[in-house]
Amino acid sequence: MGLFARLTRRWNTGGGAPGLTIDPAHGDPELTLLRERALAGDWPGVRAVLDRAVDQDDLTLMIGLLADVTGSESWLGQALAADPEDPVTLLAHGARHIHWGWEARTAARAQHVSEEQWKTFHERLEAGEELLFKAAELDPELLGPWLFLQMSGRGASVDRSAARHRFDAALRRSPGHPASHRQRLQQLRAKWSGSHEQMHSFARASMLAAPEGSPLGELVALAHIEHWLSLPSGEDAAYMGRNQVRDSLHEAADRSIRHPDHVRGRTWAQTHNTFAMAFYLAGQPHAANLIFQEIGNAVCEDPWNYLGGDPVDTFRRVRAACA
Known part of the structure; x- marks a missing residue:
């Protein structure tokens, strides 16, 4: 997901969002x-x-x-x-x-x-x-x-x-x-050579196969975002509002970024931004807000560009809404 979103724009310098900037x-x-x-x-x-x-x-x-x-x-x-x-x-x-x-x-x-x-x-x-x-x-x-x-x-x-x-x-x-797992998830999207079922199955299997605390729980959130993106207006919100989707997001967060054994790597913010957006779309503002508090100003271009407009302004708007 990260590569395609960056193809037609330079790194954003923060636009009209004081205190926020996308740092490669x-x-x-x-x-x-x-x-x-x-x-x-x-x-x-x-x-x-x-x-x-x-x-x-x-x-x-x-x-x-x-x-x-x-x-x-x-x-x-x-x-x-x-x-x-x-x-x-x-x-x-x-x-x-x-x-x-x-x-x-x-x-x-x-x-x-x-x-x-x-x-x-x-x-x-x-x-x-x-x-x-x-x-x-x-x-x-x-x-x-x-x-x-x-x-x-x-x-x-x-x-x-x-x-x-x-x-x-x-x-x-x-x-x-x-x-590498993110790239494989993209390969399994219906847009390329897979299906929603293959994509979700891969995401969950990868998460469960990894040690608890692994960042691979992000794949579950990313798969839901990719599924949401493929649906027409109305159907997308209904999909993210399903109890099954919400439950799977909480399970994935509990096994990754909310797990006591989770260790932040150099690009930890990417995983946190993905979960924050997924919880927001799923109508879970409290869960999203807790993640936003951890993120601070470490906004990433992905996945906020999926919501259209300037990613930094979108991040700021969603963060305020969840707070």
Whole structure:
């Protein structure tokens, strides 16, 4: 979900909402430094931060942030030309190509994408996949290629078996990786190659298979939001108001962000924002308000962009309503 929502807009700087801003680095000092150096085109400085990643999950998160920086394909290409066999540089350049491809396609519906946009989209995805597969071959322990290959695979319409293989490859390297699970959830949407039933089943099974306190409970909330988004006006509110939906949201929150064993990672705010919106849509303002209190001003663009308008203003409005 996160990638597609960012395709046609820059990071919001807060609009008319004093005290609120969307921070791609999630307020994390290390990620902030990485982004500053990336915006300056400082590859040696960027690489120094990447080399401090604590594990594959951390490195993949950093690469994703880097891949969102407009224009980074230029100096990443130069870095790769200087060291064409370096797996991390291949990973970074490949990930950028995947994001760059989706930027060319835009978030418009397929019938509104021009022939030239489709051509550029597929060219960039193809180039990105080649780089990612080479990175994976040179360093089989890398998680990153398999996350970004899930993103490209959806755009390239790979068959179900290939899509599943890419997800399984990510899980072999990091069984509880939230971003890979989010990508798999997207793949199972009815819009792509799945159904509501497959999407919800995957979300719940993933949550139950994870240790209590895991952030994977977010998948249940995300699945309900995606289901809500697919329904016409009136039916969407009725769906979110079902007792079954509300009960499943509380169960998921109790097993994840409300569980005493829950540990906040670098991107904890993404999970909390998703639950806050899901509870709001489900007519549970008290539950949403408690989460808003934990979020503070750590607003994320996703999922508030689903409600239309400026995400920061939407966050502020919903937070006030729930309070």
